[in-house]
Amino acid sequence: MRTGIAVALCAVGLFFSLSGTVGVWRMPDLYTRVQAATKTITLGALPTLVGVVVASGASPPYLTRAMLVGFLLLTLNPAASHALVRAAYKTGTPQWRHAVSRGPGEVAQRRAES
Amino acid sequence: MTWFWVLDVVCLLWVVAGAVLVVWLRNLSGAVMALSLTGMGMTMLFVVLGAPDVAHAEVVVGAIALPVLYLVAIGKCRTVVERDDESTGEDRELHGGEPVRRRWAAVLLSAGVFTGLVVAFTGLPDETEELPAVARRAMTGALPDFHTTEPVSAVVYGYRAMDTFGETFLLLAAVVGVMVLTRTREARQGFVGEERAADEEQEDVDHPPRGSSSDEARRAERVEEGRAPEAPETPDREGLGAPAPETAQAMSVVARTAVRVALPLLLVGGLYLVSQGYSPGGGFPAGAVLLGAVLLVHTAFGYDRVRAVVRPRVLEVVEMLGAAAIVGVLAAGLPLEGSFAANWIPLAPEQTLRSGGMLQAFSVSELVEVGAGLTIVVFSLLGMRHDWAEDDEDGEGDESGEGDA
Amino acid sequence: MSGASASLLPLAVAAPICGAIAAPLLGRLWTRLTIAVSMLALVVSCALLALLAPQVYDGEVLVEHVGNWHPVDGSQLGVTFAADPFGLTFALLAAAIGAILLLLTISELGDLGGKEMGGYACLFQLLVAALVASALTADVLDLFVWFEVAALASYGLTGFFLERPLALEAAFKTMVLTNMAAFFVFVAVAVVYAGHGALNYGQVYAAMAEAPRTADLVALGLVVGGFGTKAGLVPFHGWLADAHTAAPGPVSALFSGLMVNLGLLGIARFVFDVQAPNRGDVLGLLAVVGGFSALVGAAMALAQDDLKRLLAYDTVSQMGVLMVALSVGSPESLTGMTYHMVNHALFKTLLFVCAGAIVHATGMTRLSEMGGLARHRPLVTVAFVVGAAAIAGVPPLNGYVSLGLIHHALEGDHPVELFVLTLAQALTVAALARATYLAFFRRRDDDYDRIERLGAGMLVAFGLLAGACVAFGALPTLVLDHVVRPAAGSLVHGAEYARATLADGGRVTPAEATFDYADPRQALVIGGTLLLGLLLARWVVRHSEPSLLTAVRRAHTGSVNDYASYAVMGVVVSVAVLVLT
């Protein structure tokens, strides 16, 4: 029974990692690619981690270490992606041509024109 | 058993792929990221091959220390290197075409080295051989001799203490070497012959700065030292639309809070490595983790906040005291136990805080020296100034900067 | 054999290291105090070694298993220090000449700022400590660690004067090439340990005797490449001339006098003491490499304009002479090699001290700018002439004795090596005669705009070194029987030394070698090379450069990639020669 749950969780993790990788490959520009990559970490790694903990039997030292890894993943990964995208945006990395929102340069130009 | 080989080969492919990327990528920053990729691959490989202590050190070195050093050095070089043509602003060296020397001779020589190494490695005993007697002695001796359950620490800080003594002063030589190479110009009392020889050489080598890059170097230097007055403390109030890269030092509130949350965990994790006599790795990986934490704080909070903690003058004294403590710990063995690096501290029962006798003292002083040394190295590289090369005509050499940054 | 005195060996290494720790801290207070403390540390180290000298020089090997970790039934986990005559000679030389050069630093670089003097003294002492430790250690991995410490210390010292662009270019080349050499030695040590599970010299010797592998031959090839780079042998010598040209005065003297001997010591240890049972045709390889080094070094020295660069290429040539003597392997040639190593340390340091004094006094490094210094600085001239005469082998000085021993050893069945060495000797004499004439005796019409007074430290250094050159030459039998023959013994009888390092001590029988001063053939050879050298010097001063010399000079392109290619090509060739023959 336990291994069944573990295998299921790992399968979920695997699926999201796979889809995240495809996302990174297919997405047109940097901003969407980082979004896909972040999803791989958050949704891909955590279920696998929980699955491994379930599979190995929740012995205290193992569980605490897994929780620590999970906590660090949840806090640091989004912050890292935020910093990455903000830096890209401020240095004017070009957006996808059909992007709806304003590129960094245009806001300044519009304010200059008005 | 085959699952081991699957993991092993995957990690090896990861490392080799990273190495090929480092060689092939033309963009320097991209090559630095490939080097970091290789470092991460090696960390996973070390965990798979059963070397957790080395993996501790390699993860910090591969992911944080090496990339920061390379990016800082590339940043420092970029402001100084002559741009090839002003119109495209394309750095000739940094991103331009990678000028390659005699390619085929190099391929031939590398292949020669490869065959030589493979010939050597096929002759070596493979992994089914019994451990050599020396290693078996280290394993069986770790408990009775040092009451520690960590034979690698017993070998590093106990049996082969003379090796680690040499490695420590290898690190001291490197740190003092970096301090000498990155020092700022110091007033000299009298005439030193080499200065006159230097003036002649500078005429024909330091050709006067033609392009705009030299005064750009001056401007970058000034921005780096005397903070531009109008730069905000944190970039949060800056309008998002401004295309220019941020002038603020610190990062946005999101990054700062994440670092504020993760920092205590990292510090506790690092100090755990050195807290007990039997913790894996001891002073070396703990020093590396300490460096990682300091760099994290530096990137998130900017240099001014870190400068209160990381003052070069204080750190140099701390590092020298660490080195003196190591010599003290090892030399005390001579009067007390009759030989240089003998274990003179009484052994506590195993798995308690003071088990391991001399190991604990040696690895704690090692932490002090490695941590302080690596921090000095990184911040010296950051604080390198442009005042040794030939100055511009106006030569306003702002010695007023806050001493050696 | 009192074990207590052997336990002082690690202290001889720890003393300069304590000085190195104190130097930067004191540097802030008062620069002269830094150098005083550093000299004290080196004198203490020298005294500790001298304390053990009488016991060691009558053939006894004092062994200290550091940390009281004694070998258990033939396998040694801990690190072993062994004071054998050869190692102790090198360690004493390093500590004594290091102290003299620190004395020189006070008068030559005394005006440096406080902080940079602290860094200088720290790196200087770490380098000397590394030399002493690598001479005394009896552990393959420990030898690599101290080799790397010496390399790291030399990077900071080479690039010390940051205002000189040449110094930084030389420092970068030294870093790349010495770092590559360190990786070759690192892989070699890993292969030796993986193959035999042994790190102690004696244990490796025994393991290689019973179970030789081809991997050991590859390891030996890598070691010859790695330590050859440090010794400045020909395919690996790209960095040597650059490093000596741009380093501060006392540092280039330390490099040329002692640090190149570290490479020689490494090769001698591996060839005679560690891998003697399973070393393939390494002696033939070393003969070829040594011959090339002797010729190329002397030829390049003939055509140099920078004085220190000329002396650096002369070091490459002398290292080639030493390597040829080592490759013969007979007791007489090894005795000659050891004697010549000691002499080379003395007279090359003397020449570099003179070059440093000239740079200190006039700030000029190029021979074309100098001239007529004999009138201004007679003492420097006398010292330089004594050093040059010692290299040329003029009888009362020490060069005569060691070259005599080497030439006598080669006379038997090595005619080719003898011819190569005499040709290299003639070229060396020509190069030094040209340098002496251009720098000192050539009339210089316009006066020097600025000449600094010679410091007291320089005069003391001249006196000590020139006195040592004369002393080692004047009483050869005393030096031969008490110092050089026991020292050569630990190479000739490598098995005894190796067995001693695994046990708790042992004896090494001295090598048999005699030297009669009034040997007519030797006087003829020396006289011939002297005459030929002087004629060649006069011809070179008057005429332009011969085409062969320009070809050799064009091969030294100065680019890091080319020097690295030569070094890798040298390693690949030596591995191939060792494995295939």
Added chain:
Amino acid sequence: MILVNYAAAALVFCLGVYTVLTRRNLVKIVMGLSLMESAGYVLLISMAYRKGSTAPVLLHPPSGTTEQELAHGNVADPVLQNIALTAVVIGVAVTAVLLAGVVRVAQHYRSLDSDDVRELRG
């Protein structure tokens, strides 16, 4: 089968040698040296591995065995890991010395091309 590890280490070593020999950008040469260094560590840890071994740690031996049995059992070689542990951390300081040299050369010669940094030749 460990030969695969050795071959990979030798390949990374030769990639480092190739970079040092061909690339003219000084920072790239330093990266080549870092690659050679990394290959050294991969080689060491691969040599330390023994078939089916666990890490050389005697803490919480797997169920049923005492620490003594584990010491005699199948573990990786601690002596080689000792060399690698110290060498990894010191590699950072050595790379920093190299990079400090590169930046100083760039400040003087205003170029990172090794063909421009050739004043000392012949």
